[in-house]
Amino acid sequence: MTKPAVRERKKPFYGWVIVAAGAGIEFTVGALIQQAFGGCPTALTRDCGWIRVDVGPG
Numbered sequence: 001m002t003k004p005a006v007r008e009r010k011k012p013f014y015g016w017v018i019v020a021a022g023a024g025i026e027f028t029v030g031a032l033i034q035q036a037f038g039g040c041p042t043a044l045t046r047d048c049g050w051i052r053v054d055v056g057p058g
Contacts, residue, residue, distance in 0.1 A: 040055070
């Protein structure tokens with residue numbers, strides 16, 4: 001009786017692991033910064049006396 005063919009599991013290329021980890025970190029940091037920026041303009045306009053146009057992006 002012959003043995004069934006068993007495929008060896010290959011480990012993923014380590015470079016792709018680094019890319020996936022970096023993408024996950026970028027996504028998390030981007031989401032946190034986007035959520036946190038909502039409180040900044042209010043504090044800056046109140047504390048510094050600026051108008052919203054001065055604080056907003058662009």
